[in-house]
Amino acid sequence: MTMQTLAFEAKQLCRTQHSGVLSTQSTSMPGYPFGSIVPFVTTHTGDVIIYISDIALHTRNIKADSKVSLTVFDPSEDDSQANGRVTIMGDASQLTDDAEIALCSEQYFQLFPQARAYQQTHDFHFYKISVARVRFIGGFGKIHWINPEFWQTESQEWQRNTAGMIEHMNDDHQDAMQLILAHFANVQTSKVTMLSVFAEGAHYQSAEGKIVFIPFANACHSPTEVRQALVAQTKACRDALAETAE
CATH class of the missing domain: 2.30.110.10 (Electron Transport, Fmn-binding Protein; Chain A)
Structure with a gap:
């Protein structure tokens, strides 16, 4: 290692x-x-x-x-x-x-x-x-x-401008964030707010006020890698739901 x-x-x-x-x-x-x-x-x-x-x-x-x-x-x-x-x-x-x-x-x-x-x-x-x-x-x-x-x-440009990324997730990907919180943290909630995003993962807050950090599988060094990590997490959630439904 x-x-x-x-x-x-x-x-x-x-x-x-x-x-x-x-x-x-x-x-x-x-x-x-x-x-x-x-x-x-x-x-x-x-x-x-x-x-x-x-x-x-x-x-x-x-x-x-x-x-x-x-x-x-x-x-x-x-x-x-x-x-x-x-x-x-x-x-x-x-x-x-x-x-x-x-x-x-x-x-x-x-x-x-x-x-x-x-x-x-x-x-x-x-x-x-x-x-x-x-x-x-x-x-x-x-x-x-x-x-x-x-x-x-080293500080990277995207890390100094995460507000847009967070706003996009909160406005357009509520379903995905609810799946991520339920699958990776066992937190069921009616609304999720992304609070922060880092190379190592992201913080989310449930409607009840619980704050949870969900780690990425690998370090992300660009907005593209962050998006890929979030897509991968969402897919893992949906695959798990599909297996449960079978």
Whole structure:
């Protein structure tokens, strides 16, 4: 298995989960790590974005020492030791560029719409964790370090303009998205909204508010490959329905 494949699988796990354990260097207990639960999103290029308050202990710790780690795992699994988890080690810094803030906030608020209310306060800011190294455990015996050159990817033009792709799916392919959510996530709903699309898959939200990430079989590097992946998923759903009906 190549490093690119391992990074692809690790990113899919990160996109499936919406919160992780952020470990910072404690300022009140020097030498000890301080763990806290934070929502996060992973950008197209592999950076991690968190939205945190100035008064939070982890933010104070970051301002004193930017070295952090974020551990991501599936808490619903019975045997956590036998299932996948990812630890992202890196340096956290507050975003100050308006264009970067706008891009990251759009992606973040798509997955965490309730966080928009925090904009009314003046002490919440976006921080980016620039990845130094990743530890990926894909299950028993599948343990790897992933270096930045395999984790980080170059930003592509289509990734900066996914709004049209998402709008098209929401306007014209409601039936296909309902099939995808039912088949791959066992979520039955009267309406589906695509929230985001990445090289690794797409986020959907049901009418009841449940947000689910459905991974692609392979990494997509262009709008054409994304369309092909969605067509393949829809076909798999319809084939499964046909087999059930027989």
